[in-house]
Amino acid sequence: MGLTGLVPAGATSGAAATAEGSQRAAGSLRMAVDAVGGASALRGLKTFQYRAGAERSILDEGAVPGSGASPAATVEARVRYRLKGSRPPRVRIDNVRTSLGVDRPVREVLSGRRGYISGVDANFSQPATKAMTSDRWAAIHREQELLNPHVLLSRALDRPSLASNGGQRTIDGRRYRVLVLRDAVAPIELFVDVRKERIAMLRTTQHDYLRRDVPVEVTYRGWRREDDGVRFPRRVALTSDGFEMVRERRTEVDVNPRIKSRVFRFPSAVDPVYDADLADIGTRTSEWLLSFVALGFIKDGGQRAINPITITDGTTTAAGVKLLGGVANNSLVVQRPGGVVVFEGALHDHRAEAVIQYIEDSPDFTGPITHVVTTHHHADHASGMRPYVALGATAVVGEQAVPFFQQVFADRGSTVLPDRLDGTTVAANVQGVPAAGLSLPNGIQVFPLQTEHSVDMVVPYVADQGILFTSDTYSPPGLPSPSDANAQAIAAMVKARGLTPKWIAGGHGTFISYAAFKAALGIP
Ligand SMILES: [Zn+2]
Ligand SMILES: [Zn+2]
The missing domain is CATH 3.60.15.10 (Ribonuclease Z/Hydroxyacylglutathione hydrolase-like)
Structure with missing residues (x-):
């Protein structure tokens, strides 16, 4: 941008500009919230669940250097989410991951700042119940937020200062209005299709240790109105550095089901400990870490032991x-x-x-x-x-x-x-x-x-x-x-x-x- 672009002619005073900025931010947030059913429907979203069938891929594990993604697993998952009544939200995912031709049933439960894993997490291993390390915990939370923008928008409704206006953009002839959400890793942009009034995609940045800082893009298709006026997408896909990492089809979407507390209860044998540094790494590298989880070669826990x-x-x-x-x-x-x-x-x-x-x-x-x-x-x-x-x-x-x-x-x-x-x-x-x-x-x-x-x-x-x-x-x-x-x-x-x-x-x-x-x- 040329220097002349920095100061618009007739620039308003600082205070007026700030007020105008927050008004625009509120407008962008409202448009994105309306796209998933409106503020009262989203405020009323306490729980949700669905089944997802997914294909998952992994980067840089193929035969030729630089050739991109190769298949990691097919996954059948039942996702249960309790958004209200605890922060961070509670999440339980019952997966059957199939990699190397073998089904691995494994459950991941996140509650508070801790989690546990039960089942066959790694290839060639026996079923076991273990504490979830904080990088895995944070990576699952981050991925679920990216796949379910309701979680991000619900947080922004509680804290409107996270939101700013990203303006209008036209991509491939379609007009979008962009909501930018402040985030510890990188800004998260939600693109609302102006004509369809639906959230079409999300863009942010993550880290992959070989490819370095990479663009992550999530697209949402097949939005349907569910009970209590909340809309959910039926098809969600996530790319990292331009390569498709997750392609998910959802069925049995259920808004505000009764999910019993015991669904999230930990077995007494596990005692996970929260590690803030590991959690931070997990948030920044969620797709790297979870692609190895899909493959069944687990790289959780920081891997620093000698x-x-x-x-x-x-x-x-x-x-x-x-x-x-x-x-x-x-x-x-x-x-x-x-x-x-x-x-x-x-x-x-x-x-x-x-x-x-x-x-x-x-x-x-x-x-x-x-x-x-x-x-x-x-x-x-x-x-x-x-x-x-x-x-x-x-x-x-x-x-x-x-x-x-x-x-x-x-x-x-x-x-x-x-x-x-x-x-x-x-x-x-x-x-x-x-x-x-x-x-x-x-x-x-x-x-x-x-x-x-x-x-x-x-x-x-x-x-x-x-x-x-x-x-x-x-x-x-x-x-x-x-x-x-x-x-x-x-x-x-x-x-x-x-x-x-x-x-x-x-x-x-x-x-x-x-x-x-x-x-x-x-x-x-
Ligand atoms: Zn190898
Ligand atoms: Zn190896």
Whole structure:
């Protein structure tokens, strides 16, 4: 905008402008509230429930770096909401999530600042009842608010100062009036279709650890008038960074049903504790976190625990290395003469910061972190690379993923959830692993591995200690079956490159002796 645009001709005095602004805000809020049934209907909205059938997707877990979203789960859910009588509202969602071809019935109950989860939350797990961590709690609340703008509008009716007028906008020939709601993460814009007098969409900003601050857009279709004059949409879809993450069809919408208090009651065995920092992260990253929930690979709880594992068979112990477990995705820390190398900038910058702190505090490791190697570009394995890059470490990645990571590291402007690299001008050094493999001067070797899991897959190798590191192709210590194509590919790679590994350490799981791995595959 040119400077002349800043001061409109004949600008009114400050006080008059403020009064005019709040009048316009009230007008925008009224229009949005009328679109869902009007102020008295919305004030009278105490409870609601519906059934939703949804397709859910996840970003950056496909075969090709940067290719976007892939299916995470189909979900059948019964959503029950008690808006009045408690703040924050109470929510219960009884889900059947289907991922990897298996149904996982799981219930999520949120009451006050706490929640619990009961059922099969993670793939390959037994039914269990557990406390909900505050990031999951906040992420569910945030997503439900985005999918049900009634919750946001009900709050704005109680606190009109949250609302401001976003003016009129025309998109694809349709006219919208925009209501802007102030929010701790980013402004939330509600677009009211002027002709249809319905809320057509919502726009805001969230954080995805690889894609950084991303636009989130929700569209609402098939609005119907329910009991007590409240309108609900029948079809809701949510996109993140332009990719569809949630597509939901609703049935059995019920306004102001009687929902008994015991529906929200916690079993006595669980005692969740509210953590404000985790809740804040969950609100800012709700779609990242919940896409992993849909997939059944749970990344809740901050993932900061450090469980250092020594690689040993009781007689021989690998020297100068620690496998850092305790969370969903491991990293391997390796001491070299010139400094420290980390395999897997796993999960996110919160995890990376915990690993960096461990390296600084541990007497086993000295010198700068010179390299961070990622086995492949997937969101859970590579979203914590940036803090290492900020410390000057060279990022080593599969050749096919170099442009993708250059983009990940170039972004320095997150306002939603800045990390150590944001606001800096540190040069990002990205080194690709060519087909012939890569030998670093510090004795670390990295080899590409052909697998359908991802085109940029590599296997780093600590030659002098005989440690191969594998992620998502083989997870020790479970023995591989001879028909396991990925395990066979690892063994074939070892043979073709003339390597003599003693161990395999995993990006998931723990470690195994290479002899046991090879024997299980039936290789002499
Ligand atoms: Zn993967
Ligand atoms: Zn994985």
